Amino acid sequence: MSRSHVLSLTVVNKPGVLSRLIQTFARRGFNIDALIVSPEMDGKFSRITITAQGSVEGIEQIVHQLSKLVDVLHCTEHADKKSIVKEFAMVKVRLTPENRTELLQFVDHFKARTVDLSPDSLVIEATGKTEKIDSLIEMLRPHGIIELVRSGKMLMARGSGNT
Secondary structure, eight states: OOEEEEEEEEEEOSTTHHHHHHHHHHHTTOOEEEEEEEEOTTSSEEEEEEEEEEOHHHHHHHHHHHHHSTTEEEEEEEOGGGEEEEEEEEEEEEOOTTTHHHHHHHHHHTTOEEEEEOSSEEEEEEEEOHHHHHHHHHHHGGGOEEEEEEOOOEEEESTTOOO
16 A cells, blocks of 8 residues: 655765665655755754655665665654654745735735735745645645745654654
8 A cells, every 4th residue: 555655864965875865766666756855963964854655565675775775874764643744835826916815815824924025926935734735735726826846844753752
C-alpha cells in the first residue's frame, strides 16, 4: 500500500552526497515529491528532508540503505504525531477591483501574509500543514493563480527527540 513518507537526514556537506541519496530512491522505484536541503548551524553538515510516496517496506529498505552510506550521519522516517510538520508557499494571484476584498479575506482567514501588492496581482505567503496550504490554493484557484511555489514538508522532532 502506497502512502506519503517524510525522511530526515543529516549528511556531510560536500559535493556528490545528494546525488548518491537520489540514486537510492531511483533504484527502488520511488519518486521524490519534495526535497529540502539546508546547511546546519556549523556549515559542516546539511539537513535534508525528503517526502516520497511508496510502501512501508520499501521506505524501510531505503532508510536502511541510506544509513549505510558513508556521508550519512543520521536517517529517520518521521511520524506526524512526533514531529512538527510545516510547509511554506507563495502564491501570486490575479487581482482585480472586484476580487480584492475577497482575496484579502482569504489572507486573513488562513493567517497568511500579503508580501507584494501591485495593480494587477497579489503575492500571498502562507505557512502551515499541507492540508491548509492545499485549501488556500483551492480557494485562490478560481481567481487565477499566476505562479505558485511550495517548499514541501519541513519538520522538526518534538521535545528532546532528534530530527
